[in-house]
Amino acid sequence: MQKNPLNNQTARHYSLSGQLLLWLMICLFIILSISAVVSYSRAYRSANVAYDRALLREVLALAEQVDVVNNQVMIDLPEIARNLLEYDKDDFINYRISAPDGSLVVGEPAIKPPRKALASGSHIYYDDMLDNEKVRVVAYALPIINSELKGNLLIQVTETRTKREKMALEIIEEMLIPQILIMLVTAMVIFLSIKRSLFPLNQLRDSFARRSHEDLSPVVADNAPQEIMPLLNEMNDLMLRVKVGVDFQKAFVADASHQLRTPIAALQNQVELALREPVSAQVQHALENIAVSSRHLSRLVQQLLTLARIEPGTESQFEFKEVNLTQLVQGVTAEWVPRALSKNIDLGFESSESQDLIISGNAFMLREMLSNLIDNAICYTPMGGEVTVALSRQGDNAVLQVIDNGIGIVPAKRTLVFNRFYRVEANAGDGCGLGLAIVREIVLAHHATISIQDGLPHRHAGGTNVYGTNITVQFKTVDSKPYDKQ
Known part of the structure; x- marks a missing residue:
């Protein structure tokens, strides 16, 4: 028995419980991320405020040691006080004192002044770079009093960010670790709840x-959940409709097989017998037309019955097993040689493989598919034309091609020809428009692919090259066996 295509391992399937858990975890992760960003921002801000205030105290302490004597800036900063000012076990601290004209009085010359001038007695915090490191800077405008030197002394102290970032990380770790644990426990509870809920x-x-x-x-x-009861009810209604349809179809196929084949075969026999008798030219012509029509009717009935048998829903009656596609294609092609010779058409088989191509399928359906392709090619190829049945391998695929130099199919109509009773040209050939519809159903039943391209070129009456049809079917191979070409 053929496997249900819904169980095909190459199809994309997903777990409902997995999807629910995934989306819930994504939501929890987003919430945790937002919480982490907000917490880090608040923690860093709190650390900044605390250390900024400490840095300002150092600036004010430094400002107390500054005086102006005889228009000269004097700094009473003992060595031990300077060492205490610059020492920090985690960060590097630098300072700069600038005269009102911006010239360096003492300190680190690489420290940049703030971008805007400060009012007397005011201070400002800002971030900057010093020796390729990020630093926090506090600048204080110290007003000059009781001196001919006018303006403000600019006192700046810089500090690297190590303590601030370390403190912020410590705060965020203390906040996030419990949140992560809570998220993991929540995920476990959600997973067990989903699994239990989906047990029905x-x-x-x-x-x-x-x-x-x-x-x-x-x-x-x-015990089904209330949410899926509408789906179950619709499934039951669908199964009832399918049962009615399958029963009707089986009855139709069985009755039509007995009721149609026998009288048509008898009609063909009677017409053939009548054609052997001496009759007038008019009767002879009428009998020949009846013979042609009966053959067309027989072919139409055969195709209708085949289409009814291979339609979706009846596929299970066919057994799928390993089929030697090379031998099958070669045998079917040989069976159609007499028909091709009757139209003076060169029908040939080509294979580029030295080994047989083995696929999983049903031999009857594959024979019917190839017969319809060859019949279609012969039908729409003019007298003296050429039809080639080619078999090759492309990777893991067996590629079957039926190529002709007939009337061809324009690209705009290449998808329409697979519809039932559709014909490319109403007056071309003697087909009934079911051949390619049958081919499509068989291709779908075998999980194969089919496409139409330009075929062999031939010279049109107007002198231009016209291309025929190349119908390509690709099957998945399952094995290879030795095959000696004759």
Whole structure:
């Protein structure tokens, strides 16, 4: 029995519980991230405020040691006081004192002044760079009193950020570690809750898994959650409609097989017998038309029955197993040689592989598919044309091509030709418009792909090159066996 395509491991599936847990974890992570950013910002701000105040106290202490004597700035700062000012076990501290004209009085010359002038007695905090390191700077405008020297002395003290960042990280760690633990515990509780809540879905899955493909009875789910009851009700209604349709289709296929094939075969036999009898030219012509029409009718009935058998919903009646695609294609092509010769068409088989191509499929359906492709090519290829059936390998794919130099299919109509009863040109060929529809259903049943490109070129009556049709079907291979070309 063929595997259900819904169980195909290459299809993309996702876990409902996994999706719920993922989105909840994403929400928790976003909340935690926002909390971390806000907490770090507040912690860093608090650390900045505390250390800025300490830095300002150092500036004010330094300002008390500054005096102006005879228009000269004097600093009474003993060596031990300077060492205490500049010493810090975590950060580097520097200072600068500038005259009213901006010239350096004492301190580190690389310290930059603030971007805007300060009012007398005011101070400002700002961030800057010193020796390629980020520093925090406090600047204080010390007014000059009782001196001919007018203006303000600018006192600046810089401090690297090590203590501030360290303090902020300590605060954030103290805040985030409990939050992370709470998030993990919450995730575990959510996971167990989701798993427990979705347990009835697993029971429904097991119920479906134990069912036969012929069991279309309603699904009984007494313990199903209220949220999925509408889905179960619709599924039961769908299964009922499918059962009615399948039963009707099976009855139609069985009845049509007996009711249509026998009289059509008898009609063909009678027409062939009548054609052997001496009759007038008019009767002979009428009998020939009846013979052609009966063959078309037989082919149409055969295609309708085939289409009914391979439609979705009836696929399970066909057994899928390993099929030697090389031998099958070669055999089917040989069967169509007499038909091709009757139209003086060169029908050939080509294979670029030295080994057989093995696929998983149903031999009857594959024969029907290839027969329709070859019949379609012969039907729409003029007398004296050429049809090639080619088989090759591309990676893990077996590539089947039916190439002709017939009337071709314009790109705009290449998707329409797979519709039932659609014909490219109403007066070209003697097909009934079901061949490629059957091919498409068989290709879908085998999880293969089909495409249409330009085929072999031929000279049009107007002198221009016209391209025929190249129909390509790609199957997944499962194995390779030795094959000796004849």
